[in-house]
Amino acid sequence: MSIIISIGSGKGGTGKSTVASNLACLLARSGRRVCLADLDLGGADIHIQFGLFEPPRTLTDFVNRSVDDLSEVVVTLDAIHGLQLLVGTGDTLQSANMNFQQKQRLLRALTGLDCDILLIDTGAGANYHVLDFFMAADIQICIACPETTAIMDFYRFLQLATIRKALSGFLSGSEVSNVLRDRSFQTLAEVFALAEALQPGAKQAAQQAMEFFNPLLITNRVGPNARLNQMKLRTLVSRYLGVFLPDLGEVPEDPAITQAQRSYLPVCEYAPQAASAQALKTIARRLGKVVDLYLAKRTPSLQEKTA
Structure with a gap:
């Protein structure tokens, strides 16, 4: 059974797909069997970063049932340490806006892929598809940038992901689930308060769902005059969301990344000694x-x- 890692961010332009493609490449280089899945519905383009302009199949083929087995969509990049690539979708309105049943079928199929690590690029934003793909993983990674607007979007993304996680503590179809599903919430406290009012003890169920939700943080595009106050961000997230935010590291702003993209290679392959590649x-x-x-x-x- 593979370990599923999702990578999300609050907005586009944070370099999330670049980080995802490089991490997938580096993990594959270490000897692990890695599959990188592009689930940026409507804007999938991670295959371009590997120079794959005309993939033989995409997720559209699976969503539209042109193929029944998701593994038939996977492309193996022999030149990139055997990295498997699940090319995204979005070239039709149907695939870019899959319904609930299609999404559940895809999520089930993802868990059956033959790999050690499944790395999911969820796409930017905080719609239900993005949040569900993000939360379906065993390990979640958040990408943040030092810009003020990016930090605000990051916090909003994490806030909505946290609320979505708390709601998962209730059985689908239960009274609490049905009521909460149709409400909009701004804070976790609102979720807990309404859940407890509907059913004593429900607050504990929501809190238990949150117990092991500790997304990892990567700060991207860091420069001499653009740094993220991680202590302040962690304090904010801990106080208002009840979430611990462990740090995985920082990636500096680096022209080598742009040069690598123009060569259709991850920077860790194009310029392994570059500052960003080393980070x-x-x-x-x-x-x-x-x-x-x-x-x-x-x-x-x-x-x-199994005992």
Whole structure:
């Protein structure tokens, strides 16, 4: 069973897809079987970063049932350490706006892919598709930039993701679930208060759903005059969302990234000694340790279930 890692951000332009493609490449280089899935519905383009301009199949073929097995859509990039690429969709209105049943079918199929790590690029924004893809993972990574507007969008994304996670603590179809599903919330406190008013003890269920939600933070496009006050951000997220935000590292603003994109290669392949490539290498190594820790914790649980 693969470890699923999702990468999300509050807005476009944070370099999320660039970070995702480089981390996928570096994890594959370390000997892991990695599949990078582009789930940016309506704007999938991560395959371009690998020079794959005319993929033989895309997620559209799976969504439209032209193929039944998701593995038939996967492209193996032999030149990039055997990295598997699940090319995204969006070239039809239907695939860019898949319904609930199509999304559930896709999520089930993703868990069946034959790889060690499935890395999901969720797309930007905070619509239901993005949030559901982001929250479906075992490990979540958030990309933030030092710009003020990017920080505000990042916080909003994390706020909505947290609320979505809390709502998952209620069984679908239950009274609490049905009422909460049709409401709009600004804070977690509102979710907890209404849930408890509807059903005593429901607040605890929502809090338990949040217990292991600790998204990892990567700060991208850091420069001498553009740095993120991580302590302030962590304090804000902890106080108002009840979420701990561990730091994976920073990626500096680097012209080598633009040059690599023009050459249709991840910067870690195009210029491995560049500052950004070295930073991403460090982040990938830390992420690998997080994956190993997750596997170590999951293995005893699996053994208990099969005993």
